Amino acid sequence: MGTISLKNISKSFGSTQVLNNLNVDINDGEFLTLVGPSGCGKSTLLRIIAGLEQQTSGDVLIDNKNVNRVRASERDLAMVFQSYALYPHLTVRRNLETPLRLRDYNAFERLPLIGNFSPSKKEKTESINQLVNKTSETLKISELLDRKPGQLSGGQRQRVALGRAMVREPVAFLMDEPLSNLDAALRVHMRSELSELHNSLKTTFVYVTHDQAEALTMSSRMAVMIDGNLLQLDKPQEVYDNPSSLSVAQFVGSPKINIFKGTADSSGMISFLNVNLKRKSSESNTDLHIGIRPEHLEITNESNENTFSGTVAYRENLGSDIFFHVNIEDGSNKIIVRGLPQFTHQISNGSSVNIKRVSDKALLFNQAGMRVQFTNA
Amino acid sequence: MEAKQYIGEGWKHAILIIGAIVVMLPFYMMVSMSLKSQQEIQSISGGLIGAQETQTFPVCVKTGYSEETCTMKPYQYNYWFAFEKAPIPRYLMNGVIVTLSIFIIQVLVALPCAYALAKLRFYGREFVFSMVLFCLLIPVHGIALPLYVMLAQAGLVDTYSALILPWTISVFGIFLMRQFFMTVPDELIDAARMDGMGEYAIVWKVMLPTAIPALLAFAIFSVVAHWNDYFWPRMVITGNRDLFTPPLGIREFRGGIDSDEFGPMMASIVTVTVPLIVAFIIAQKRFIEGITLTGMK
Numbered sequence: 208m209g210t211i212s213l214k215n216i217s218k219s220f221g222s223t224q225v226l227n228n229l230n231v232d233i234n235d236g237e238f239l240t241l242v243g244p245s246g247c248g249k250s251t252l253l254r255i256i257a258g259l260e261q262q263t264s265g266d267v268l269i270d271n272k273n274v275n276r277v278r279a280s281e282r283d284l285a286m287v288f289q290s291y292a293l294y295p296h297l298t299v300r301r302n303l304e305t306p307l308r309l310r311d312y313n314a315f316e317r318l319p320l321i322g323n324f325s326p327s328k329k330e331k332t333e334s335i336n337q338l339v340n341k342t343s344e345t346l347k348i349s350e351l352l353d354r355k356p357g358q359l360s361g362g363q364r365q366r367v368a369l370g371r372a373m374v375r376e377p378v379a380f381l382m383d384e385p386l387s388n389l390d391a392a393l394r395v396h397m398r399s400e401l402s403e404l405h406n407s408l409k410t411t412f413v414y415v416t417h418d419q420a421e422a423l424t425m426s427s428r429m430a431v432m433i434d435g436n437l438l439q440l441d442k443p444q445e446v447y448d449n450p451s452s453l454s455v456a457q458f459v460g461s462p463k464i465n466i467f468k469g470t471a472d473s474s475g476m477i478s479f480l481n482v483n484l485k486r487k488s489s490e491s492n493t494d495l496h497i498g499i500r501p502e503h504l505e506i507t508n509e510s511n512e513n514t515f516s517g518t519v520a521y522r523e524n525l526g527s528d529i530f531f532h533v534n535i536e537d538g539s540n541k542i543i544v545r546g547l548p549q550f551t552h553q554i555s556n557g558s559s560v561n562i563k564r565v566s567d568k569a570l571l572f573n574q575a576g577m578r579v580q581f582t583n584a
Numbered sequence: 585m586e587a588k589q590y591i592g593e594g595w596k597h598a599i600l601i602i603g604a605i606v607v608m609l610p611f612y613m614m615v616s617m618s619l620k621s622q623q624e625i626q627s628i629s630g631g632l633i634g635a636q637e638t639q640t641f642p643v644c645v646k647t648g649y650s651e652e653t654c655t656m657k658p659y660q661y662n663y664w665f666a667f668e669k670a671p672i673p674r675y676l677m678n679g680v681i682v683t684l685s686i687f688i689i690q691v692l693v694a695l696p697c698a699y700a701l702a703k704l705r706f707y708g709r710e711f712v713f714s715m716v717l718f719c720l721l722i723p724v725h726g727i728a729l730p731l732y733v734m735l736a737q738a739g740l741v742d743t744y745s746a747l748i749l750p751w752t753i754s755v756f757g758i759f760l761m762r763q764f765f766m767t768v769p770d771e772l773i774d775a776a777r778m779d780g781m782g783e784y785a786i787v788w789k790v791m792l793p794t795a796i797p798a799l800l801a802f803a804i805f806s807v808v809a810h811w812n813d814y815f816w817p818r819m820v821i822t823g824n825r826d827l828f829t830p831p832l833g834i835r836e837f838r839g840g841i842d843s844d845e846f847g848p849m850m851a852s853i854v855t856v857t858v859p860l861i862v863a864f865i866i867a868q869k870r871f872i873e874g875i876t877l878t879g880m881k
Contacts, residue, residue, distance in 0.1 A: 259774050280780035292775035296793035309780035371779075 208270050209378035209411035210235050211256060216265035218251055225251050226262070227435040233379075238405050238412045240426035242419055244458065248435040249415045250383055256413060257381050258282050269378065280309075285372035289384040291364045293356040299367050300339060300352040306375045307335045342374045362393050369404070379411035386421065398424050419459050423447065431455045453576035456498050462530055464570075465504070465542040469497040475582060477571070480515045480535065482564070487582045488571055495579065496572040501530060503568035504544040506551055506560050514561045517542070522556055524548075533560065614857075618850035621658035625846050634658060641665070643845050662847035663855075666837075669848060672855055674826065675833035679856075682747045682829055683810045689752040690806060691799065698761035699787045703773055713762070719755040725815070732819055742827065746820035751810060757802050764798035765791060800867050811860055830856040 211233040218226040225248045233239050241249040254260040256267060258279035267274050274282050285306070293302050308317065311331045316322045343349045346366045356364055365385065372380055386394045386401075402425050405412050416422055422429045423443045430440040439451040450456035456464050469479030475487035479497050488495060507514060520541065521532040529551055531544045544562055546554070554560060571579040612632075617625050620634035622641075636657050644654035644665060656664070666672060700706070701713050731750050732741075740746045768791065776786045792799070814831040821827045828836075834856060837849035 254774075257774075257778060259777060279774075279777045284778070286775065286778045288771040288775060290769055290771050292769065292771040294772070294776075294790060294793075296796075306779040309785075371775075 208235050210268075210270055211379060211411065211413065212266075212268040212271070213252070213256070214266040214268065216252065216255060216262050216267070218248070218255065218260070218263050225435050226255075228265070229437050231430060231437065231440065233411060233413060236409045236411055238402075238414065238425060238427045240414045240416060240422040240429040241432060242416055242422040242429055242458075243432035245417050247432045249417075249432050252432070253286075253381050253383055253413060253415045257284055257286050283375075283378050284381055285375055285377040285379075286381040286383065287368050287372050287385045289387055291356070291368040291385075291388075293364060293367055293371070295356055298353055298355055299343075299348065299359070299370075302356065302367060303339045303342060303352075303370050303374050304335055306371060307338060310375065311335060338374050342370045345373070346370050361389050362397070365389060365397065373408070377410070379413060382412065382414045384416055385414075387416075387418070394421075401425060420461065423459070431458060433458065449578075450498075450570065451578050453496055453498070453572040456570060456572070460500055462501050462543045464498045464500050465540070467497045467499070467540060467542075469495045471495055480537070482513060482515060484569060489580050489582050490573060494574055496574075496576070498570040498572060499564055499568060501543040501545040503565040504542070505563045505565065506531065506544060506546050506554065507563040508561065509563065510561050514563045516559060516561045518559045519554060519556055522554070531560070533562065614850050614853055617846050618662050618854045619659040620847065621661075622845060622847055624658070658847060662851040666848040666851040666855065670833050670836040670852065671825075672830075672833060672852055675828050675830045676856070676859065678827060679811055679830045679859075681744065683807045685744070685748045686751045686810050687803060687806050689748070690754040690757050690802075693753050694757035694761050694802075695792060695795075696784070696787050697758045698765050699783075699791055701758070701762045702765035703768075703770070704783075716755050716758050716762075720759060728816070728819060735820060741820050742822055742824045744827065747817055747827070747829070750816070754802075754806065757806065760802050761795060761798060764795050768794055804864060804867055807863065808860060 211231075213229055213231040213233075216226055216229040217224070229252065231239075241252060243249050251260060255262045258267075258274065258277065262275075269282060269284075293299075294305065297305070311334070312322070312328065313325075316325045316328045316331070322328065339352075340349070343352060346369060348363065348366050348370060351359060351363055351367070356367065359367065365388075368385070386397050389397060398421060401412075405425075414421075414426065426443055428441060429443050429446055431438045431446060433454050438455050439446055441449075446455065447459055450459060453466070457466070467479040469477055469484075471477050471488040471491050471493050473492050475489065475491040477484040477486060477488050477495065477497070484497075510516070515535065517533040517535040519531050520534050523530040523532065527548070529546045529548055531546055531551070531554065533542050533544055534540075535542060542562075544560075571581065573579050616632050616634075619632070619636075620630050621637070621639065624630035624634040636659060638655060638657050640651055640655045641661050644661070645651055647669075654661075697716075701709060701716070735741055735746050735749070740749070772790060772794075773786055776790045781789065811829075812831060813829070817829045817832050821829075821832060834849070834852055837845070837852060
């Protein structure tokens, strides 16, 4: 089992409030990602779960047991750090053995030399060896066991760090940006490996990242945190399609969502620029933010009441897609539009284009940045 | 490289070589004098090792040895007589006992202190650290008298304890190790905590091995200082010759009937200096190899 519940967690360093009354329930076997811009408190939250940091108020429950007063080492959690934090003076094998030795040997057996006289030590050593061998085979690091961490590449160190976490078979894994020290290609590769590992271990993963792509690709649920507040906790697709607030919409998705200034008239009819959405907002007579993702805008030849025009300022070619950074004609916005290469390859910087929106995909937010729903009328 | 660069490098080397000669010259004199006869030393002749003529040494005869025993080559005589005249092995052993005890206890005290000052958060930490810095400013000689009086009151004068106890807490060691521990990533300590280590286990099993280079630097400092220390042993070892450390032992060659026999004196100094130089060379190799924190980032 590996359920973790956080109840009303707050944390402040001096007068700075870092976490603001958070409530999260993490299910057994779940891959939960804590995602947010740097400084949002996600790492602090992870360290509170781990027991490396004490919360100012609130409760941490692991398997429904309150662990507020339980030390980090006794919570039966394993953590993978951004810098891997392998013991630099020990071989890979000893690095993997360390958590097991500390757990299995008693104080006498850990003594150098005379510890070997304990009758039960031999048996324990054997089981430790077996676990280390099993883990290193799973992670394909068997041939690295006799090396020191300094002799390994970034990816190999990453695996060893994972291995050190795995050998103990903990109730949950905590990962603090484990991929951010790897190069881009390896990072993408490790994403899929981590997902596979999660599938085969079926243990709870709590994963902290500032990279929303990692959150979207790997997690079963993602928790978006900004400024110490938990803004949304849901499945990745749901967070992407249905962000609860303007900040979440802007944080999740790359390139960033386009925000237009719009208004709802007395009947709730929404319009922005020269475009009329022909749909009604639940809030009337107010200014609104209208969010449309780059893939929901198209470059078109038509020019009618559903299109608006602008000049291409910058053209970002990714091969599979081309993103056009467009200055809207009235000068109010700079927006990003996705184009398919086969239709738009001839468009260059400085050319003026007409842009059409894909209907039914706009998101509404009020002045406070909260989501506003459409009404069906 | 171009010729110009060679000339630039040449200048640097020339200056360094001159510096090296200035530093090495006393050592050269010491070794040379420990090999030559008294006449050669006094007339400043004979180059590095002298003529090495077999001769009978008058001071030896005066001390009470037979003329036959006292007839040999100067280098043999100098070293033989140095060992005959004073129990040099005993002095060396005292030196080893004292310096090693001091160093080991210094490490036992300084490492946990440095760890606490560098990595633990507790009320008053900055104050304690500023006290450490403050203690760095106190000269040993300023507190020598009170220290001596305290040891005398405790009845410890003329014991190993008197030589060791005052030096067991090294604020310099605490400061040096604290500065090094500041550079050890917090994540390594957190990882050790997650693995189940207590704070003391972290100090000895994680911090100590990563701090080997800094510790060696401190070892060189501490061992050299206390091996060569003359001032303090001179104060607290008042009568018991069995407790003499090497610098006190060399003093045996001063004064008396054979007041100015430099050969055996220099021979004893060479014997006292060599262990340090050997230890330094060994440590230096380890020092350069050092365990780095490359495994971390």
